[in-house]
Structure formats: structure tokens, C-alpha cells
Amino acid sequence: MRLVDLETLAGMLPAGAMLAIPPDNSATPSSFARALVRADVRGLRLVGVPVSDYATDLLIGAGCVAEVQSSAVSLDEAGPAPCFTRAIKAGTLRMKDATCPAMHSMLEAAAKAIPFIPIRGILGSDLLAHRPDWLVIDNPFAKDDPIVLLPALAPDFAVFHAVMADREGNVWVGRHRELAVMAHAARRTFVTVERVIDRDLLADAHLAAGTISGAYIEAVAIAERGTWPGGLTGEYPDDAAHLAEYAALARTEEGFRAYLARYVHKRPAKRPAEAAE
Amino acid sequence: MRLVDLETLAGMLPAGAMLAIPPDNSATPSSFARALVRADVRGLRLVGVPVSDYATDLLIGAGCVAEVQSSAVSLDEAGPAPCFTRAIKAGTLRMKDATCPAMHSMLEAAAKAIPFIPIRGILGSDLLAHRPDWLVIDNPFAKDDPIVLLPALAPDFAVFHAVMADREGNVWVGRHRELAVMAHAARRTFVTVERVIDRDLLADAHLAAGTISGAYIEAVAIAERGTWPGGLTGEYPDDAAHLAEYAALARTEEGFRAYLARYVHKRPAKRPAEAAE
Amino acid sequence: MTEEGLIAAIARLIPPARHVAIGAASPIPAAASFLAQEMAGNLRISLLYQREGNPFTDGTGELFDLAAQGRIDLFFLGGGEIDGAGNINLIGIGEWPGRTVRFPGSFGSAFIYMMVPRTILFRLEHSKRVLVPRVAHISAPGTSPPGVFRRGHADALVTGRAIFRFSPERARFTLVSVHPGESEASIRAATGFDYDVADGLAETPEPTEEELALLRGPVAASMASIYPAFAARLWPEAPARRSA
């Protein structure tokens, strides 16, 4: 495990990479996304685990994204994702629509290194016609039982934010097991954390149960309040006012540029939230 | 969730049930197995998650078992499982041999309620010829790529031992996620625990990460030192001397009967280990 | 109809469910479920994507596994468009994937609509824009041909103006209740799809005193920890949050 600073971590992500990120209700790497904008990484193929939010919309607006694969892109209570919606209407974004359990299953298949996995439902949804990579077969274990097969999805990178890492690169994610699945599925995993602790997370039985082994983690950077404006369970709440401000500004190209100037490229000293960024 | 005593819990398991139990290195329900012997439950179909140990051997010796599906049955350092070996040679036990990751995958498929799941490997193993329920198909996503499909395995019951439950039936299993898979896969789950605590396991972020929701748990019984002679991580070590004694006694039918009389039917007062049993 | 009335109307539809699950950004279904829990007692509520009151310890995928296992009796779904055959569209309008109007995306609908025995469709806006003859794109189908594994269908469609019941055999809604201030004619005028009208077409009852007391007491307290903005708006006087 390498402990690097946030800008270095963003610089380690090559243009065109397929990058899986979780949404805010999990542990969205918002500070990392802003650092990617600053690093001007282009052509990203974003994977929502299983949906996408602010970080994805920001990267789309900043022109960093070629493709999104997700079950939904929205700002939740703050409404539709403005840059995403604009890009879809403009036809400038390749969108691979999915459904939440399919996103989970495709990543789980990659984590198990099996080439495909079946899933119930979906038959009769127009999603199928637009996912030539999803097949329908007859269940070999039954008669007249059509079922969807999904291919494994192994992202080049998984990136998420977590409360803490230890010196071995073990990362505590609590009950957010989908982050473990992401890390197992992805070829390489980067993590931003609130803090690095000196004790061994795997040595404490209570903490170990919510820990991802450092075996899966390639690099860690400290990013205090790294999910902001999202919240982090047990640490700080959502910043609903900021998300509303983002939603309002991002409604226009000019507003979005103003947002970038104010909150991404310039990092105001008066926002202690992101001192480390 | 119902909190019952151990003998009641054993009595809730019907004859002929398919019962998944983990081995000692996970959280084997040894006290529960002894209670099943006392309750004389017959015709059990045991599922090893993914292997089987003392509890399985004991139940076989006591005549409670019609079938074992497992990747291995042994007493680990204490050597071969004597009653199992005897029953196989006598042809009195239906054995469905498997391999560890297949046991995990079949249970994971049941937990996801998908009818089957692919698995790499196994091709060329004689296991396949003896598992007509395991199919080989051509991977529909590739050319000339044979792959094994396993059916989902949903046991009637999952039973395991854990450190603690709370009043809502939430059960802390720590890093033993295979116990969560078992509980998700099985139609009904019984748990024995060292103790029932008054605080809510899901309300503590550290404990919640290692907790199975009470939604999956049908009944809980207190069985102090419930994995004995196995150990329980963080609580008590293996009792290697007792396992060696079991292995020696169980080598003959007469010895096994003596073991039952001494340690199962009669519960010696001088063994504080199992006061609750 | 007041939001409290809507919540009470939905709560009455929930029994005999024993386990209801609720997706993201669904304060009214969540409040209805808490009310049904207070009324009926033995109801388990699983809230997806909520920091508080979240029973899932196996990640955000666990809800879908639970649904697939048949352990969830009732789910709530919305739709950018909902048509008279029960199809829902969360994708968009115009050329795929929504070049004219883009909705957020299908979330879990394509799966969960077919996995749970009962779904309550809920959409506050009741207009010809939302309730259409035929959705532009199907996120999740209202019915499925024989042979397709499916546990259930829409049970009801609740809007800000009325309540419909759905017949999967006929793939068709029946108007069963109009909210106060609405009429059979006003609903017909606002609905883009064709439907039947129940013989005993009723007016959706206002909440009872008991329902109101529960809403403003324990339900408000539960909601305050999960949907603080919503709870503060509806019940500014409510007691402090109770632990979920």
C-alpha cells in the first residue's frame, strides 16, 4: 500500500480508465472526483455502484467522462443531475443503463472471477434491448424458464472514501459491503480516508468484520471530509444546502463553470471541510 | 425472534431436514448437535459449509444422518472422522462429495435466489461424474469455453453458534461472513450464542458490520461454550485434548457409545464448560 | 388532499404485508409504512440507502437478494411515466436513452417489480404527462407472459388525486377512490390512460383522529431521523427523533 496525497492519487488514474464509484449513501469519493477535474483526466468510463450522484455529475460536467454505466444518476433530494441530463440530451455521453441488482451482480461475478451470473427479473424491460452484452438463455436446470445472464464487470479501478485506513492499507468500511465487492472486482483500488490510524484494523475482532484487507488496496490518500457535500455515516451529515447550491448552479453551463471556479479549482481557505484537499 | 432453551431448539428441527452447519474454524454448533442426539432427530441431510467436523461425525455416529454434502469431513489435527469413515465403508451414508468453493457458491446462489451459478475449475475431477446435479455448458459469452454450472443450494435450516445476539435476534458473527450467506440461503436459521445482550447490535457501527439482521433468524438459544470442543474466536480456544479423546473413543462403535454416555446423554456437573446444556 | 391524508391512505393499503421495503427519496411511502407499523404492530420496515434505520449489513445489494428470496412482501415504485398496463418508465422520453426528456434511470425497478408479491405505485403528480397510454420506454413491465418468473405485480397506484387497483390478468387499472375535492370526471380528465371505475367508487377517507395522533407522534419522531427536512416541514412541532 502506498500512502500518497490526493492530487497524486488523482494523477495515478489514466485517461480512459473504467472507474467504479459508489454513490453518496455509500461512500462517494467527492474530493477525489474534484481532484480528477483539477487533473483534467479525460475519457473516463464511470460505473455506478449501483447508482451515481454528485461526483459523477461533476465529472460529466467537467468533460472528464465518455461513458456512464449505472442504474440511475441523480442528486437524490436535490433533484435531477443537471450535467448528466444535459449530456444525455446533447448525445455527448454514452449511457449504459442498468438496474441496481444487475450492477451488484456483475461486480460480484467479477469478484468471484466467474464470467457471467444469472439474474431474475429484467425480462420485458427495454433495458435488455439496449444491453447486447446481457443474454437471455433457457435455464439449463428447468424447463421453459428464460433467464437473463449478465457478464462479469471488472472495472480497471475502484475508488471510494472510507473513515479510516491503517498502516498496512487495511480499510474500515463498516457495513458497506458493496465497497468490498468493488475492491474485489476491480483490478486496482484507490481509497481516500478521513484518517490513517496506527493500530492494525485486522487485529481488532470488532473492526476486522468491517475491514477490507490491504491485499486489495493499491493506494490511500487522506481527504478530510472526503465525501462532502455527501455525508459519512458516524462522521458528518450531508450538506443539503451545498447540494442544492450545486443543483441550482449546474443547471446552466455558465453556472457550472462558476461552481468549478468557486469549489473545485479554487479551494477556499474558509472551508475547513476540505483543508486536506 | 424466539429465545428458547437448547433442548427446545433441537426439538424444533424436524426429522429429515436438510441442515447446514459450519465447521469448527467458523462457529460449529456442537452443543446443538449433542442436543439433536439427545432428541434423537433422524434422517438429517447435513451440509458442510464448506467442510464438516466433530458435530457432523457425532451426528453420523449417533445414527441421526442420512446424507452428507460436504467438501471434506475430518477432525483436523485430531485426524480422520471415525464415524464418517465407518459409515462410508459400510455404505450406510449417502455422501455427496463437493469442493469448498462449490459449497460456497451453491449457498451464495441460494442467498441471491438465482437458480444456478457458474464456477471455474472442477472439469477433469471425478466429482463431476458423481454430481449429476452439476452441469457442464459452453460459456455463452465465449467460444469453446466449457464451464461448470452449480445449482443453488437452499438448506431447510442453517444452524450455527455465535458470540452474542441481541433482543431483536440480531446476531454478531464478526468476520465469519459465510454464516451470513448460510442464513440468507437457508429457509430458516437457528442460532446458539454465548450470551444475549441488551443493547442493539445494529445501532453500533462497529458491531453492525459483523452482525446478521434478526430478519433472518428464527430462534436463538443460549449455549455457553457452544462450540466446545471447538474454540470460539476471542472467547475460548479449541480443546485439543478432548478432540483427541473423541477421536480415540469413536474409533470403535463401543468407544463411541461410551463417549455418548459420558459426554452427550449424561452432562457431567464438573464440566462448567456446558452448564447451560 | 393533505400529505397526512395521503400518508394515511397509503398506510391502509399496506396490510397484510409483514415486511415492507422502501427505496431512496421516498418520504411519503416511508411515513405510510411507519404509520402502518404503529397501527398493525408486527411490520418490518427495511429502508434502503438511509444512514439511520438501515438493517442491511451485507451492503446495498442485500435488499435485492432479500426481495429475490421472497422475504419482502411489499415495495414502492414510482415512475416518470406510468401507463395503463402498469408499465413504468424511469428512463426518459424520445430516442433512447431519453434524448427529449431524461429521467434518472431505472434504479431497481426492472428487478424488484417482478420479485415482490405486491408493489404500490406512488406518484404525487397525477397528469396526462405522467399517466400515459403507453410509456415511451419500459424500465419495468407491468405484466409478464406465462413462463417468465414473476412473483407479483402492481397492487395499487396512488397519486395526489386518486387510488387505482391493478388487475394483472386484465393488465388494467380500476379507479377505486378519489381524494377529497376530486370527482370521477376530474380524474378521467387528468389521466392519460384508459381504466375502469369501481362500482362503489369511494372518496378517499381523511385520516382518523387515531391516525393523526400516530402521525404527529411516533411517526413524526421516526421520520425526523430519516427525512429531517420532510418531517420538519410536516410536523414542525414534533418531538425529537427517537433512535431508529
Add this chain to the structure above:
Amino acid sequence: MTEEGLIAAIARLIPPARHVAIGAASPIPAAASFLAQEMAGNLRISLLYQREGNPFTDGTGELFDLAAQGRIDLFFLGGGEIDGAGNINLIGIGEWPGRTVRFPGSFGSAFIYMMVPRTILFRLEHSKRVLVPRVAHISAPGTSPPGVFRRGHADALVTGRAIFRFSPERARFTLVSVHPGESEASIRAATGFDYDVADGLAETPEPTEEELALLRGPVAASMASIYPAFAARLWPEAPARRSA
């Protein structure tokens, strides 16, 4: 050969692996891995089914997923029978499933033998009973036909008497080293399968001073927490366990 010698001999086979995993009840492979780690530095050791030193937080299935992902470079397998084509039998002898002799069962062998790039076969007993011309039942095949997904094969077979290397192309072992006290003839007499003999057939070296010091120091300490009985027998004078 002493057990320490055997451990050192196996340790020398481990590089250039960066991640080695070890199954249940394998004290000698575990000790060899700890020694290789001390010698080489950057070696990750994953111990299955051990209370201490267990890095798996996703259950006992995680090791197999790791192996499937190609994240484990080297694994150790044994066998009730091992034949000259590298097939291993952990099932038994006689009518299936082992009516004459029953072994414990196949454990993960049918999978992991095909998933990891390198496997070291280890069996202390070197006899015609164990090393047979053809195993009675195949738990895991030594080689696979073209088209079958397989990452690797046996790299070596280590017994209490000798070391063989395996050629997957020829599905055949080559004797490369005999332990002190053994000879080319004594190995031939004790081996049930046919094999080749390396041109430069060597004697397995005794452990060096450095290896012995590491074994009796840090390796003994690591082993004490994982295989206490084994460690106490081999190294009764060793320091107390260090935390894993």
C-alpha cells in the same frame, strides 16, 4: 531429513511468489512460507481456517475468490494418493466414494489446483501406497485438455524423501533432489509411478545457519500462535508468540 530441513527445502521453492495461501492443517507449508517471507521480505501469506493471522474478512469463501481472481501465486496441496500425471486423490480407494479406504474429501483442490499459477504438492509419506501409477479417483486433475480454463499446475512435489519437478506439457515428474540418506535407487524403490531423473540430480541441502536462525527465531514465534502443538514440538525453546 529433519523437519527443519524439509521446511527449508520447501521455502526455497516458494520464490518468486508474492502471495502464498495455505489451507487447513498444513504446519510444514506454513513454516516454509514464514521462512520464505523472512528470507525474501515481500511475501504475503494468507492462512485459511486459522483464528490468528487470518486476513479474510469476507468469510471462508474469500480465499477461493482471491484464487479465482489470480491474486494468489502459490498454493499447497496434499493427496491421499498422488500419481505420476499429477492427479491427486483426496476421496478414497475402492468403489466411490471410498468404500475400501476413505480420505476426508477433496477440500478446495478441484478448484484451486486449476486457479493458481503454481502448486506445491506436499506429502510427508513417500511410499508406493501414496505415490501411485494412477489414482483411484481424481479429486483434482494434474493437467487439463486445451480449452479448459486453467492457470497453472503442480510446480513441485515434495515428500519426506525427495523433490520432484512437474512438466505439465509431458504430464510427468522429474526427480531433481533426494534428501540426505536417500539415493536415486531408494527413491525409485519407494515410488509407485514412473518418472524421469534430472541430469544433475542433487542432494537436498541441509538448512543453512541463516535459515536455522530464522526458523528458530521469528518463524517459531509466528508458528507458535497458529500451530502451537507443532511449534512446541519443534522449537520447545522458542520465544513467546508474536502477534500475527
